Amino acid sequence: MEDFCLVYGTLDDLDLLVDHRLLMWKEIHPDMADRVEQSREFTSKWIRSKVSEGSLISLIVKNSEGRVVGSGCILIKEDQPRPGSSQMKYPYLLSMYTLPEYRKMGVASSIVKEAIKWSRDKGFDRISLHASDQGKSVYEKLGFQQTNEMRLKFL
Numbered sequence: 001m002e003d004f005c006l007v008y009g010t011l012d013d014l015d016l017l018v019d020h021r022l023l024m025w026k027e028i029h030p031d032m033a034d035r036v037e038q039s040r041e042f043t044s045k046w047i048r049s050k051v052s053e054g055s056l057i058s059l060i061v062k063n064s065e066g067r068v069v070g071s072g073c074i075l076i077k078e079d080q081p082r083p084g085s086s087q088m089k090y091p092y093l094l095s096m097y098t099l100p101e102y103r104k105m106g107v108a109s110s111i112v113k114e115a116i117k118w119s120r121d122k123g124f125d126r127i128s129l130h131a132s133d134q135g136k137s138v139y140e141k142l143g144f145q146q147t148n149e150m151r152l153k154f155l
Helices: 011-028 030-038 040-053 107-121 136-141
Strands: 004-008 056-063 068-078 089-098
Touching: 004 107, 011 030, 011 040, 011 056, 011 068, 011 089, 040 056, 056 107, 068 107, 089 107, 107 136
Parallel strands: none
Antiparallel strands: 004 056, 056 068, 068 089
């Protein structure tokens, strides 16, 4: 089994983070590939802004040769008051992407485990995400539970 190394990203990893986020969206919605690519500049500006303000933490996995094989991000989101939690912010896991040839090798799990550890270490009481059909089993194995959310799209 191959050895992997997880590192925290910086602004120097901006292009990689944008590429992985767009690849994720293209796999989830292949019919929207053109629209996904058209969002590159906006996505880049958004990631740069969030990393610069400290509300986006990136996790990057490299193989033994130093090749980036996967990444994911934690976004600190504002929350509203709710029973059972006094926290007004919470970590949200997003932009999970693993190169196809490295899937089922523990890359995504290592990112999620580190995101959970980081969130606990920072004193948060939960971490949330939206799972693609392909990623759902990774999260369920690590204790994530399905919640209900509804959405009405206007476009």
